[in-house]
Amino acid sequence: MARAVRSLGQGALVVDLTLYLHSLNWSGVKIGLALSGAGLFGALLSLVVGVASDRLRRRPFLLVYEIIILICSIIALLTAQPLILMAVIIVSGFGRGANGAAGPFSPAEQAWLAEEVAPEKRGRIYSLNSALGFFGMGIGALIAILPSLLPAATGTTQHFANIPPSSYRPIFAVVGFATLINLYLLFMADEKYRGNHRRTNSHPDETESRIRRDENKMLFKLLFLNSFNGVAVGLTGPLISYWFALRYHVGPSEIAPVMAVTFIITGISALMTGTLTERIGIVQSVVRARLLGLVLLIILPLMPLYWLASAVYLLRSAVNRGTIGARQALTIGLVRDERRGLATSTNAVSMQLPQSVGPTVAGYLLSVNQFTLPFYIAAFFQGIYVLAYAKVFKDYNLPRSEMNNSQV
Template sequence: MLSIVLKNILQLKISVLLLIFDNMSLWLQSIHQQWKGLHPTTRSIMLARAFRSLGQGALVVDLTLYLKALQWSGFHIGWVLSLAGIMGALLSLVVGISSDRMRRKPFLLLYECITMICSLLAFLTAQPLLLTIVIVIAGFGRGANGAAGPFSPVEQAWLAEEVLPEKRGKVYSWNTAMGFIGMGLGALLAIVPAFVHHHTLTLQYGVLVQASAYRPLFLIVTVATLCNLYLLYRAKENYNGKIVRESHPQEVPIRRQENKMLAGLVFLNAFNGVAIGLTGPLISYWFALKFGKGPGEIAPMMAITFFITGIAAVFTGNISEKKGIVTTVVYARAIGLILLLLLPLVPFFWMAAILYIARSALNRGSVGARQALTVSLVRDERRGLATSLNAVSMQLPQSAGPSLSGWLFSAGNLGLPFYAGAACQAIYLVLYSRFFKHQNKPITNPS
């Protein structure tokens, strides 16, 4: 009798696995067909994001651990990341507006060249001043999900060029997904220092890998930038600079409405930026302090986080087409807010890892949908401005977070940054749902 029951259970498990495999196969075939339907330029920009995210994934895990191994204090680490955020925010505003007046492709090529030079310098030296300058210029360790740092407004504006307005929610979510999947692969590479180091330094909070073992990770960035230079150089751009429009009376209300939307976006992003800055850039450092873990444990956890967030981004794009961008963003991030409050309370690494993974999928899986909303608030010739304002209004408040969090973490307060971030996130969600409630449908081109 028992053997019959076990046999039936085994057959049921096999049937369920076959059903899952068939559904996954159909889903992957559908994704492949939709990918082939994208414009070649769109595919090139998205592939460049995937390559770029490899290095970002490795460094978002290991940069703070590397600096920690170099005996940098928590405040020093946070200060450098904050300075990088301020630098990126100011530069992104200039770059975005300039790209509206000229073209977008040259700016991205310039960014890749700068990043390649910085990665080589970081590989060759650990001299504190030079390493600080390189981190600030290139924005290493900030985990931009494959975005082109301060040049990301250019990337987003160019990506919109060959995508129909009603398809932007899905395409931008796919773009986000590719970034997260690349970050996941990069995070797996972040395990390497745990295996190649020659000896460890035992401190009161655990075991640290020798600092020199981290430096080869910067070569991942170098190789990725070379691939991106090839992809982006071959990509076509139709936009030739700002469109000169004749002055018409109807132009005034259109521009006034666009400005109103952008002003609201800037105001809301301030709260979101503070929340991200308090809880995001130093998360690996937090796991190391609270649980005494190193790259061997943190890197696989981060890799799983990025992979699942990438899958969540794809589903978010599909849901946003049916339920609307605003509804999708608000509900997903509201659940993520609850998980953020629980994160500093759990006593075990595995519990914190599960909460962090789930929160990331819900919170960051909606990034693409929010970017699609941003580029659709204005006409084509103002997309660089819109994406720049979106970036600056996030990055400037965000840049204050790492310094404050680093100081609190060094003082032994491992919970307050999460609670403060949750409060800012709650304000953001309430205001976001109210201000953009009329944008909760497939968006048409404002031009």
């Protein structure tokens, strides 16, 4: 439930944040730097949170995250001073579209979820959790139409280039309100986990060392593969609304409905992927979907009209991001219960560090009217990721229940 509520504000900001910054006369490079800084900050903090939440408890970290988001949303609502706004974006991760995840604190959230779900059900439940995030993002994207409606109410043109910055500010109030709801939900939630107290004599020393070596080896492979995926996502994801605006001269009133439908369809795809993992396995479900997504990524920048580009973007999001839950389930299955936080934080960091480079590069390319190059660079890295993922994790192509039993 908390993920769905949190995703409302995230969905709105995915559409409107870059357009808001554009209305403040920020350059493409400056916008990219802000989003890159947010990715870098989040990656470093994520690693700390993952390890610490294994040793302590999960809920306090999520409460801290919500308080940070609340403070940042209030500041962004009250001021557009460039340095302050830049700092707010970097600390909060606004505009990066985390699908309802708790930013750098998501390792604690994912580990908490795993503790509440039987191992054989994690593939389906993680996909359901991902789907709820996408559904919330869809509703949030509809809220992003608001800046286009406010100028219309005053009799001014709705073209995105003429929307004043003040019309975007109420979006931050939506973020703050959703955060207050989440704070209440988290305060009311009961956490059974009490921290990882080291167990004695549960494994002989030699056995424990071997298990850890095997786990670390798989985590390193995951880290290596995710670096390719992270670069691809960073080049095309955070600035997609900005790309639509520059390439097709559209604004919130055109972009928001497309994003809303895209997120909802992606949520449905996530549910279908959860079911598919039980039939053909986690790895094959991911690889087949990502290969189709790769083809659509190559086609997307070639579309001459906005509605065609929107249709391709929708399909690509559905098949590509619909696998998030399945990939999270695979990550959880690579290690034992007491190292869940480490596994999820490693997964997040290995994505976010390379991903943080993408917005700056893409922002520069867009500023010099290179509207296709970011997608082709991303396709190159995405292709490496998909092929390597299939090879590295071929032995893990099991239904969720079998995969967990094989690790006991």
